[in-house]
Amino acid sequence: MFEGKNGMRNKINEIGDDHIGTSAKTPLRDDAFEISDQEKIDRIQESVKEILETLGMDLEDDSLKGTPRRVAKAYVNELFVGLHPDKKPKLSTFDNNYKYGEMLVEKNITIYSTCEHHLLPIVGRAHVAYISNGNVIGLSKINRIVEYYAKRPQVQERLTMQVVQALQEALGINDVACVIDAKHLCVNSRGVRDIESSTVTSEFGGKFKEKDTKREFLDYIKMDTDFE
Numbered sequence: 001m002f003e004g005k006n007g008m009r010n011k012i013n014e015i016g017d018d019h020i021g022t023s024a025k026t027p028l029r030d031d032a033f034e035i036s037d038q039e040k041i042d043r044i045q046e047s048v049k050e051i052l053e054t055l056g057m058d059l060e061d062d063s064l065k066g067t068p069r070r071v072a073k074a075y076v077n078e079l080f081v082g083l084h085p086d087k088k089p090k091l092s093t094f095d096n097n098y099k100y101g102e103m104l105v106e107k108n109i110t111i112y113s114t115c116e117h118h119l120l121p122i123v124g125r126a127h128v129a130y131i132s133n134g135n136v137i138g139l140s141k142i143n144r145i146v147e148y149y150a151k152r153p154q155v156q157e158r159l160t161m162q163v164v165q166a167l168q169e170a171l172g173i174n175d176v177a178c179v180i181d182a183k184h185l186c187v188n189s190r191g192v193r194d195i196e197s198s199t200v201t202s203e204f205g206g207k208f209k210e211k212d213t214k215r216e217f218l219d220y221i222k223m224d225t226d227f228e
């Protein structure tokens with residue numbers, strides 16, 4: 001099908017507003033890490049400056065002077081730090097010598113991510129579970145792996161799959177599941193401006209595809225955990 005420039009632009013708009021993820025792999029170029037973080041910060045600083053100047057902002061103003069640098073540093077060192085493979089947490093496992101063979105659920109993991117279609121925040125919670133086959137992983141590693149993949153330009157569906165795949169790989173099992181419930185500021189603050197809506201995505205591997213196991217996991221998530 002022939003697609004003119006407008007056709008392509010319409011297609012981009014469609015994907016953007018529908019938040020269709022295209023692959024479980026973050027679309028990074030091969031040369032993504034050929035320049036240093038420092039160089040990225042310098043270049044992004046210039047780009048942010050240009051955006052603000054285009055908008056007509058006065059960058060001589062004391063309040064705005066440091067903004068391009070601050071944004072650039074936040075992008076490279078914080079919001080998108082999970083793009084760098086060196087930052088991936090080491091997911092070492094250890095022997096489950098207490099023979100725990102039931103489901104382990106780590107729930108209410110806070111997510112701060114960024115929608116790659118609008119570069120606006122995604123805020124929510126992840127719930128992750130696995131069934132040990134003899135290996136276990138430190139609980140905080142589950143939070144760390146969620147955080148690592150969240151700190152990228154993201155699509156919620158992809159984030160859900162990446163968390164499951166990383167844990168499947170580390171534990172050498174298929175029986176891993178993840179549910180994410182999140183608000184997208186691009187939906188809540190612009191476009192349809194629906195403040196109440198949130199998006200739920202799920203990925204069920206191995207035994208979690210079975211009805212009873214899935215039910216058990218979802219029941220644990222619903223448990224009210226309030227220690228205050």
Ligand SMILES: [Zn+2]
Pocket residue numbers: 016019115116117118119120184186187
């Ligand atoms: Zn968006």
